[in-house]
Amino acid sequence: MNKLIIDITNEKFFLMIITTGSTYNITCENTKINYEKLTIIINDFLLSKNLKISDINTIYINKGPGSFAGIRNSLSIVKAFNVAKNIDYYSYNLDDFKDEKDLSYENVPNLCKKYKIKKNLINPIYIS
Template sequence: MKELIIDASTNLLYIGLINEKEADYITRIGKNDNAAYVVEMIKDLLEKNNLKIDDIETIIVGVGPGSYTGARVAVTVAKMLAYTKNIKLKTISSLNLLSTGYQNVLSAIDARRGYYFVGKFENGKTIMEDDYLSFDEIKNEKNLIVITPETIKVDLHLVSENSILNENIHELEPNYLRKTEAETNYDKKNDHKWYC
């Protein structure tokens, strides 16, 4: 089995590869510019392993939550490759993907303003669905790991085992869990502006 794994939900762009029993990956820490490097890094990882995109049987994408733009880019690239190359597409929570190297974890990504995207996982299996919680609600959890480039631990085989087949590529959307700041500001600005 040859599987390509893509996640851009944090400032760490993660591209992984399972080639039968072997696993490899490359990463890049970005400054809101990872979108420009996703395709190039996929190409680099495949070339490093003497593979082409046509050799890939499955693409697994982290669908968020996390960076709005990052999740959107990862999902779009995964959908495009899966559709044009007729490759199976699977999805997984980015919180799960980026913490599969921990046995029992409450994985959190900073959502700013004192809130976090949070999910609980045990050996890659979901114990608590992804949620949007304040730091006060999670700060006393003993297995809390705030995802940063330094704390990310990925077990690509667990990612593969716990990903879910997507039945309709065209309807796949990132998991945002909340409105973007732009949407919230727009709603506030346009509240009570309906005229008859």
């Protein structure tokens, strides 16, 4: 199973691919231009690892708190992947896991399972 983690709530946005044998990640500047190019950035990242979006089984997306524009754009893209490619997603918030000692992006899929984060449900948390 291939998993994609997207976090665009901070000063830099973060993408991670978790495959059966490897983990890859990149960070990019969190700018308006990169929001508009997010699908291209995701696609280029996947292609650099010889993957395509249809190879992804599940997406994990940080729903905030954070920038309204970043959260809105990333959630829209994940919803589009769900509709177009039938890719399930989990929308998490790092506060969901505040009692965890091993809080790392690599562990987000296991934490979503442990804390019973609901699949295909988004309730964003914006900073005003």
